[in-house]
Every structure is written in C-alpha cells, then in structure tokens.
Amino acid sequence: MLITGLAGLVVAIVLVIALTRSDPPAPEARPSFDGDRALALAAEQVAFGPRIPGMPAHDSTRAWIVAQLRARGARVAELPVSVPHPREAGRTMEGTNIFASFDTTAQRRVLLAAHWDTRAVADNDPDPTKRFEPVLGANDGASGVAVLLEMARLLSENPAPVGVDLVFFDLEDMGEPGFGEDSSAVAYALGSAAFVRQHPGYRPAYGILLDMIGDRSLRIPKEGYSMQAAPAVVEMVWSAAARVGATAFAPETGAPIYDDHIAFLQNGIPMIDLIQTPFPDSWHTTSDTMDRLSAASLAQVGRTLVEVLWGIEAERATS
Structure with a gap:
C-alpha cells in the first residue's frame, strides 16, 4: 500500500447498498469471532517465514491458505497473476490470487479481502543495515488473512444471509520508491489490479x-479514498463497529491510501479499506513480528465484520 490520490464462480449483481436500521436483531443471532484463534492463524503464517513471491515460503503459505478454506467447505479457485515488469523487458512478476466463495447461489454478494504476500525488503527499517532484509509481515499481511480465515470458519458453521466471497491478493507489497511519480517503478497492489482486469463481470x-x-x-x-468513492459503505461499517463496541474505529477521515481497493473503486465497485493510519512504526521493517499483534485488535475487526454480515445484511434481507 502507498499513501496518495470470476466469472464462473458468481453471478453479476446490482450495486445496491442497504444501510442499517436502529433495531438490530438479538445478539445471539450472531456467531462469535475468536480473536485468539485469529492470532494463532497469524502465527501459523509467520512461521512459514517471509511470503515473498517466488520463494518456498510463499508456495507453502498458498497451499496452506487453500487447504484452510477447503476444509471450511468453501469453493476455492487459485488464479494465476503474471505482470510485466515496467523496467525490465521480458521479465514478469508471478503470483496467485486466491478466491473462495460461500453460498455460490446467492445473487447478492459481499467481498472481504486482504493481501497474503509480504515485502521483500525492510526499506523503512530504522537500522540501515537491515533495509535489505525481508519483512515477516505479522501485521502487514498475516493479520488480514487471519481475520478472513476465522471468518471462513464462522461462514462454514453459520451461513450468512448473503453470499460472501473471500479474496486473498498476491503481489500487493512489491511497490518501489517513486511509484506514482515514476512510470518505471513497480506498482503496489498488482494482484488486485490483475483480478479486476481478469474478471470484469464480477460485481459484488x-x-x-x-x-x-x-x-x-x-x-x-x-480511509480517504474510501470516503470519497464509497462513503455509504464506510458509514455502514462504522455503524457496525459502534454496535459491537469496536473503539479502534476512529470517527475522523484519515489519509488516502493506494491499496488493493483502488482497482475496484476505479471499476465502479464500492470497496473500502480498513487500515491503520498513520502506519504503525513496524511498517516495512524487520520489527513487523508477532509480538506486535493483539488478539483483541483482531477481534474488534472480526466482530465488526460479523455485525455487517449477520446483523446489517440480515436486516436488509428481512426489511
């Protein structure tokens, strides 16, 4: 991410977003998100090592994510990504997006996403001698994937009142300094941009x-771009966060971030980015390790997503 300005698996849908009512269903109708379980899922990813495209840990993690999803009964597709290098003729960057669907017959669908790759160089490390070391990506990578995998467990055990797709983007964190100003620099969010190009009919x-x-x-x-292009979705999610007491969701607008949601916004799909800003001091450093994570933080995000799917979407379905 950077601060700046299927077919075949699902059917296309109309872009209609129903906002919340003030009388949510009884709390017992919601499944319980387990922050400790999510933390353990993050630790399993980090144990593979840096998930850098082309490296053995990347291949092992891809297989592990797919196995986790299939064990939960999801319909899973591994979608290859090949992106020409902007500066080196004949060279391509290779990766795999992972697409998992629950209730593939539902016309109305909600997309939940995260990137699963990690950065090859800790170029933001305060120690100059460590800036060419890889990033473990406990927070920047594993945290979002962990929440999605715990959501997969809930979706397998408690079908949601809406179709849900989980997408794990690759090639997110390969961006180079100067991206946005230098056309020869490698961009961030390459996997999500490829996904949108490859599946123009996918309209959650x-x-x-x-x-x-x-x-x-x-x-x-x-997040700034989310507020510009999808304010209704932002307010819906912040309403869900307020319902469950997720105080990490701050009420003000933050910086605009170039991230995996941008390609969707550019394609007319209202997708928002839940991201900590300013970035934590572990960002793109060798200190992005498990000790920086909290089960309570993961649970705040997970409980908010639960409220969106089993609370707000249930209200929309019955109104």
Whole structure:
C-alpha cells in the first residue's frame, strides 16, 4: 500500500447498498469471532517465514491458505497473476490470487479481502543495515488473512444471509520508491489490479479490504479514498463497529491510501479499506513480528465484520 490520490464462480449483481436500521436483531443471532484463534492463524503464517513471491515460503503459505478454506467447505479457485515488469523487458512478476466463495447461489454478494504476500525488503527499517532484509509481515499481511480465515470458519458453521466471497491478493507489497511519480517503478497492489482486469463481470454489492489491522495500538480512521468513492459503505461499517463496541474505529477521515481497493473503486465497485493510519512504526521493517499483534485488535475487526454480515445484511434481507 502507498499513501496518495470470476466469472464462473458468481453471478453479476446490482450495486445496491442497504444501510442499517436502529433495531438490530438479538445478539445471539450472531456467531462469535475468536480473536485468539485469529492470532494463532497469524502465527501459523509467520512461521512459514517471509511470503515473498517466488520463494518456498510463499508456495507453502498458498497451499496452506487453500487447504484452510477447503476444509471450511468453501469453493476455492487459485488464479494465476503474471505482470510485466515496467523496467525490465521480458521479465514478469508471478503470483496467485486466491478466491473462495460461500453460498455460490446467492445473487447478492459481499467481498472481504486482504493481501497474503509480504515485502521483500525492510526499506523503512530504522537500522540501515537491515533495509535489505525481508519483512515477516505479522501485521502487514498475516493479520488480514487471519481475520478472513476465522471468518471462513464462522461462514462454514453459520451461513450468512448473503453470499460472501473471500479474496486473498498476491503481489500487493512489491511497490518501489517513486511509484506514482515514476512510470518505471513497480506498482503496489498488482494482484488486485490483475483480478479486476481478469474478471470484469464480477460485481459484488460492496467490498471490505483488511490491511494492517492487528497492531496492539490499533486505530483505524476512515480511509480517504474510501470516503470519497464509497462513503455509504464506510458509514455502514462504522455503524457496525459502534454496535459491537469496536473503539479502534476512529470517527475522523484519515489519509488516502493506494491499496488493493483502488482497482475496484476505479471499476465502479464500492470497496473500502480498513487500515491503520498513520502506519504503525513496524511498517516495512524487520520489527513487523508477532509480538506486535493483539488478539483483541483482531477481534474488534472480526466482530465488526460479523455485525455487517449477520446483523446489517440480515436486516436488509428481512426489511
């Protein structure tokens, strides 16, 4: 991410977003998101090592994510990504997006997403001698994936009143300094941009992207581009957060972030980015390790998503 300005699996839907009513269903209608389980899922990813495209840990993690999803009964597709290098003729960057669907017959669909790759160089590390070391990505990568995998468990055990798709984007964190100003620099969010190009008929009602949502001092403002292009979705999610007491969701607008939601917004799909800003000091450093994560922070985000799917979407379905 950067601060700046299927077919075949699902059917196309109309872009209609129903906002909340003031009388949510009884809390017992919601499944219980387990923050400790999500934290353990993050630790399993980190144990593979840095998930850098082309490296063995990347392949092992892809297989592990797919196995986790299939064990939960999801319909899973592994979608290859091949992106030409902007500066090196003949060279491509290769990755895999992972698409998982629950209730594939539902016309109305909600997209939940995160990136699963990690950065090859800790170029923001305060120690210059460590800036060419890889990033473990406990927060920047594993945290969002962990929440999605715990949501997969809930979806398998408690069908939601809406179709839900989980997408795990690859090639998110390969961006180079100068991206946005230098056309020869490698861009961020390559996997999500490829996904949108490859599947123009995929039209979820809205999407929610998770990125760096596990820090012990979690604070998520309303990301700038999300507020510009999908304010109704932002307000719906913040309403859900208020219902469940998720105080990490700050009431003010934050910085605009170039992230995996941008390609969807550019394609007319209202997708928002849940991301901590300012970025935590572990961002793109060798200190992005498990000790920086909190089960309570992961649970705040997870409980909010539960309220969106089993609370707000249930209200829309019965209104």
